[in-house]
Amino acid sequence: MNGQMMQQPLLISSLIVHAERHHAEQQVVSRRVEGDIHRTTYREIAARSRRVANALAALGVQAGQRVATLAWNGYRHMELYFGVSGSGAVLHTVNPRLHPDQIVYIADHAEDQVLFFDMTFWPLIQAVASRCKTIRHWVALTDRAHMPPAEQAAKLPNLLCYEELLAAQSDRYDWPALDENTASSLCYTSGTTGNPKGVLYSHRSTLLHTMAAALPDCLGAGAGDCILPVVPMFHVNSWGIVYLGPMTGAKLVLPGSGLDGQSLYELFESEGVTLSAGVPTVWQGLLAYVDAKGLKFSTMRRSAIGGSACPPAMIKKFLDDYGVRVIHAWGMTEISPIGTAAAFKAQHVGQSADERLAVMATQGRAIFGVDLKIVEEAGHELPWDGQATGDVYVRGPWVISSYFRNEGGDPLKDGWFPTGDVAKMTPEGYMVITDRSKDVIKSGGEWIGSIDLENIAMSHPAVAMAACIAAHHPKWDERPLLVVMKKTGATLTREELLAFYDGKIAKWWTPDDVVFVDAIPLGATGKMQKIKLREQFKSYVLPT
Secondary structure (H helix, E strand, O other), X not given: OOOOOOOOOOOOHHHHHHHXXXXXXXXXXXXXXXXXXXXXXXXXXXXXXXXXXXXXXXOOOOOOOEEEEEOOEOHHHHHHHHHHHHHOOEEEEOOOOOOHHHHHHHHHHHOEEEEEEOHHHHHHHHHHHHHOOOOOEEEEOOOHHHOOOHHHHOOOOOEEEHHHHHHXXXXXXXXXXXXXXXXXXXXXXXXXXXXXXEEEEEHHHHHHHHHHHOOOOOOOOOOOOEEEEOOOOOOHHHHHHHHHHHHHOOEEEEOEOOOOHHHHHHHHHHHOOOEEEEOHHHHHHHXXXXXXXXXXXXXXXXXXXXXXXXXXXXXXXXXXXXXOEEEEEEEOHHHOOEEEEOOOOHHHOOOOHHHHHHHHOOOEEEOOOOEEEEEOOOOOEOOOOOOOEEEEEEEOOOOOOOOHHHOOOOOOEOOEEEEEEEEEEOOOOOEEEEEEOOOOEEEOOEEEOHHHHHHHHHOOOOEEEEEEEEEEEOOOEEEEEEEEEEOOOOOOOHHHHHHOOOOOOOHHHOOOEEEEOOOOOEOOOOOEOHHHHXXXXXXXXXXX
């Protein structure tokens, strides 16, 4: 016997329809690449999204075809989120921080038909346009006054102006009743070997992920919130926050390209931001700015931090110095991306500050919809005892089943996706990631987790950033080498930093050496590029 409920497909267009109907006057604030602050509402975003859908039809874009973007967080990019996917096409958000060769590769691999871009990336467009095989139209996300100079624009004859494109279309459009399993958006991950691989989301997976992200034990967002996603809209769909805003009716503040400490702080204060989200490297810049200026946060109370492990020292500083609770989260492109979030349980009420900090420093508990396990090399599941360490496997309705065009073959093992992370699970269900499988250091047959060593180094007041990699050792095979970037003006010696580890870890875990560098390479999403460090120091000779 079936239930007697309406069959309503879970569609991305329903989010903006809901926002227009129930939160029409809620603001969406953007720092534009033109330099000004732009204000609009969900009502206007909805109307312009329908114009986008009509414009795509006029350009000959058909259902299922890919439409690319090279853009920052802003209202125009948001209109594309709903106009492209809602019409039945597939939104392909391209990371502009990738190498131009990679951008050309993924544009060709996706067979993008149209590419919308912010004028910040005009030099990049000029460099790649002639090499992209399938893109028929290039659309500058601006008005006529800010279009490229005529002599440059003439070199790209199929260049269009976004505002003129929308002005020529009606805002009357009936969103199609798509099958909820229809592809909605496409993101390429560089976290794989070889060329980037595409992760193709559906309307259903996106809606389910958005609803789970809004839960109290995840981001806990509501209509009373003002959310500023520092995480870019080209990084796993801004962790779903651009969908979360219309679903909950929250005010959205989109920072554009201004991701430095001062620019972010000014928006936090002027717009009354209560919740934000981003990777640790961005928060380092923000904290450095507010520390130097002696500032405080007036309204911000929650900050979701993910993308890479957040140092406990940063979590403690946010809470103790600024009253901001860090929501430590974990996920990846293949998980849409949120898999876990560090929220307290009832037994944590009344615990000491240190005990609660230990919970906040974990990667958190699986949110409903995500199941996970840790396994040993032979594939047997390990106990959740806070001690056993193994590879993390996940499954769920917003977890990948295969890569776009089946690149790399079947990624699943017995119906589970191997994430490449190494972790232990506490009896309460909290995950503690100790490393990426390719970053684990194997010393004399025993594993050393690089994240633990990095977190200790990051808690030293003179350290701005630290990465721990394996260096060859003639006896132990591998030993930890610590690569450190000091804070501006700070003094620190090798001996002082190594002594800082005393009593914090097993003695044999202590790094064998420290190398001070001017900068640690970061990837396209703000993560440390250990692969480059391993290449740089592959011939490094340890003092022992």
